[in-house]
Amino acid sequence: MSGNQKPARRDAAATQRRILDAALSEFATQGHGGARVDRIAEAAGVSKPMIYSYFGDKEELYKAALKESYVQIRQGERAIDTDHMSPEDAIRELVTFTMHHFISKPWFTSMLNTENLRKGVTVQEIDDLNDIQSPLISQLGEILDRGVAEGRFRPGVDPTELYITIASLCFFPVSNKYTLRVVFNVPIDDAWLKRRAEDAGRMVLCFLRPEPDAGSG
Amino acid sequence: MSGNQKPARRDAAATQRRILDAALSEFATQGHGGARVDRIAEAAGVSKPMIYSYFGDKEELYKAALKESYVQIRQGERAIDTDHMSPEDAIRELVTFTMHHFISKPWFTSMLNTENLRKGVTVQEIDDLNDIQSPLISQLGEILDRGVAEGRFRPGVDPTELYITIASLCFFPVSNKYTLRVVFNVPIDDAWLKRRAEDAGRMVLCFLRPEPDAGSG
Amino acid sequence: MSGNQKPARRDAAATQRRILDAALSEFATQGHGGARVDRIAEAAGVSKPMIYSYFGDKEELYKAALKESYVQIRQGERAIDTDHMSPEDAIRELVTFTMHHFISKPWFTSMLNTENLRKGVTVQEIDDLNDIQSPLISQLGEILDRGVAEGRFRPGVDPTELYITIASLCFFPVSNKYTLRVVFNVPIDDAWLKRRAEDAGRMVLCFLRPEPDAGSG
């Protein structure tokens, strides 16, 4: 009845959150150079001075948004419980999950692109990023170890490299869907990407499989 | 009477080229929002009005640069002659070549990123892009057909999808090397990427191999 | 029931003082246009609303600081007891004192400069300023009278003008020391200024001395 109720005011933490969310969205959709502080302020429902008071300047805000994108990614990644799965299923699950991740959180791939366009100037200044991703790598390492122990995977595969492989296969079609559509006339939609994830899983497993010749030799 | 005609006649084409090269470099390194017309003019060694007179406005210049990046890419791709290779070698060669391509022409991946950040607004307006890439796809198709005929590859693989797979494996570590370095502490250099290309080739071939079970069934 | 009353009662006066001191320092070092309310609040150890509640706005605070600078100056000036000195010694003492005054209270010359840059807009609105300086003028008047009576000074010298002369000789090298150093390569330090004060005293006394010709005529 009382009409549009403004989001809670006079709540520093909440305000900072709103700014951060708005910033992440703006930087992800517009890039670093194209992002506008005005738009962030408006989207967050605050005045511009708030942004400067809480985050310093545009660059610092960008840094916070970049870090936030990693933090949010991590929160999603922790959710998968692969312990009770077979090594193959675990890998398939991780590939599916990664693809879904990139699709459902488009600001993440965008932030990666934006930051790499800038040659990683900012990412270098963020601490703890290593920590943020390490649980995922550990999880992969465990799956690999298990697979090797069970004779399903060949040994000597580095979990980080494996992750980069999985990410590669999922990242490219999601991140570049707009140009791919035009250049190759491919209707990149969720169904297409789902098939892609399946193929990717197959490819990764094929790559992990022990050499058949070795066994028969 | 016709006054000083120091500047060579027919400079028009050369001037346009210099502008285009400078624009490609600027857009690729700075992104669409971060690119500066001033810098392009200076790098091209022309005055700003020249740019406007030749290209209209910044957006049109960007479009020309984007198209140019595809044109230059195509010129490189035409060079590989895979006809005399075995299907496997041909695939390996294409993977190696693609990786080398992305590494040696960083403006291409950058332009892809930039344009996809913009949701492909501009790429849609460029005609002929399909033509530009189609020779590559045809080439891949021929290799696939040959491999299937020789019983080395399984049938039913779409050449476009195969290209996307190859591109995926090469694109991600090149395009995201700055963030990868920081986040995973991986020293992504040419040697690392070369190993990557080898793994990628192995993976793709593994994916193309006919089902062993099918043969034994 | 009355809750936590940690902050001492009757802090009001002390708080106002701290604000005033901080303001004086800020306005003197930064000028009117360069002064920042934030800095004053921080230096005073209070929140900004306190300043506004006590002083109204920045302009009023500036007015208070300007007046305060005159008040503090007066307090210093009252301290000199010249009654028991010879008229010459009294003048010398006043010159020395004035120079020392300007040196040791740099905010005073700064406030004068600041206010005169503003064409005295604010000083006009302060009452009682005349009273503040009058004791000094009276004192000078007495010294002059005594000197004339004793035949050491010529008559007809206006004490206000004499004060302006003394102030002139002391003010310029102190107030403009930074530019003088650079423009004339003069190492203006305390020793240099002390010599200056001695010369100034000599000059003033020379100016006050009865015309030798007149006596001999």
Next chain:
Amino acid sequence: MSGNQKPARRDAAATQRRILDAALSEFATQGHGGARVDRIAEAAGVSKPMIYSYFGDKEELYKAALKESYVQIRQGERAIDTDHMSPEDAIRELVTFTMHHFISKPWFTSMLNTENLRKGVTVQEIDDLNDIQSPLISQLGEILDRGVAEGRFRPGVDPTELYITIASLCFFPVSNKYTLRVVFNVPIDDAWLKRRAEDAGRMVLCFLRPEPDAGSG
């Protein structure tokens, strides 16, 4: 007939001059912190980007204005020909001139005040300032030498110090006229300042005169 004719456009040198004049006026009347680039642009009849294009930023513009104030001062000072005057008349002339100088070019005293409020941060970065003032000092030196040779002045007076003395006596009442008016109720106008200059001349000459005792001893 053709109405208000705008000042010459498309003339870089003239535009720079207009900006510099406007800047000098603005900085002198508003101080460094109070000066507004907008106002300078408007007063100069140009758009703001012109200012930035020609002078870099506000600080550089301030530097140019400060230097300009010294340059203009020097141009005035070169005009006095004291060679044909008696040493006493030459000194009197210089004092009169200096006073007139400060009165008729109020931006000079204002710039001195402004810059000294800033502790000379900028003046240090200007080269050649020494050169600018040195002709005046040389001139004073010659007058002193001549006076000493003619037995009218005592030896050992440093020309720079003498200039500082003259400047002191003229600067203070001009620069601080607004506060002096209020604090001492003195009607500081041109007539008053003229009398001041005469007194100042008398004082300086008295200071330069050889010790009578020395002569009689």
Next chain:
DNA sequence: TATGAATGAGTCTTCATTCAT
């Protein structure tokens, strides 16, 4: 053809000031 000169419309950032508790 070519360009130095010029600018309207932003874009980031700051500051005096007020609100809500």
Next chain:
DNA sequence: TATGAATGAAGACTCATTCAT
């Protein structure tokens, strides 16, 4: 009394674009 939270208005500076020659 006291202050953390908040902002309208303005300030310095930039940028794509056009004008005049």
